[in-house]
Amino acid sequence: MGLCLGAMLTGNAWGDQKLLVTDILNGGEAELQVGYDYRYANPTLVGGGKITESRYQSTVSGGIGVAKGVELTLSVPSVFRARELGADGVESHDGLGDLTAGASFSLPSSGALALAAGLGVKFDTAGTRNAGTGGTDFIPLLAASYRLEQQVTPYLYYRPVLRGQGHPDTHSLALGAEKAFGRRFTLDGKLAADFETAAGDRTSWQEYAVDLTGYLQMFPNVYLLPNLGAFQHSRRTVGNEKEQSVAGFTGGMALYCYFP
Numbered sequence: 327m328g329l330c331l332g333a334m335l336t337g338n339a340w341g342d343q344k345l346l347v348t349d350i351l352n353g354g355e356a357e358l359q360v361g362y363d364y365r366y367a368n369p370t371l372v373g374g375g376k377i378t379e380s381r382y383q384s385t386v387s388g389g390i391g392v393a394k395g396v397e398l399t400l401s402v403p404s405v406f407r408a409r410e411l412g413a414d415g416v417e418s419h420d421g422l423g424d425l426t427a428g429a430s431f432s433l434p435s436s437g438a439l440a441l442a443a444g445l446g447v448k449f450d451t452a453g454t455r456n457a458g459t460g461g462t463d464f465i466p467l468l469a470a471s472y473r474l475e476q477q478v479t480p481y482l483y484y485r486p487v488l489r490g491q492g493h494p495d496t497h498s499l500a501l502g503a504e505k506a507f508g509r510r511f512t513l514d515g516k517l518a519a520d521f522e523t524a525a526g527d528r529t530s531w532q533e534y535a536v537d538l539t540g541y542l543q544m545f546p547n548v549y550l551l552p553n554l555g556a557f558q559h560s561r562r563t564v565g566n567e568k569e570q571s572v573a574g575f576t577g578g579m580a581l582y583c584y585f586p
Contacts, residue, residue, distance in 0.1 A: 501518075
């Protein structure tokens, strides 16, 4: 909370935030977010037996505006514990994750329509001995939103993760909407679909998710972000293991600070 003291003392009495995917920071603005996330599923393996897949991590991210509609971002996760399906069963790992750096831009638009694009690069900074992936990923972004009356803003975006080096790519599509309830609370609802390609000993698979996030203003420019979600992913094969389709849930909490 001490890091957000400057955010509380700047801007207007009600504060502000730039959490919408098309809200790009301008020169002199900055933001900081610290979040905790949890993911759980209990799939059945083909041939019998159940496994537990879970991931509990914290992510620190920040952004700074360098010009009108141009921002630079950094983020790094810290994995407390992760259990995921590997080629020979469930694999566990923890530690610091890879650093991701990116840039986002507001694109020319008019009226209530907002367009944005960006590119992130996840560098191989952690290595496979910690919680890294052992490779470099490229993460482009295309997003659009439209502000309607009654403080409702629908949005959509496409964000692929291009891994290369024999690793599967992931193509993510999302459609959602923000609804403001007065000045102190906003609800974000989102439907998302992830499509992962086949690579190496992994088959292609899909995941569909619903996600709800609240923006609860605690102080001017300081927000608490509770999150709940559920997902369903299709059957997949990883090495010698074949996993049935399974449903799971996600949850989290984050603190967000905006520096106008």
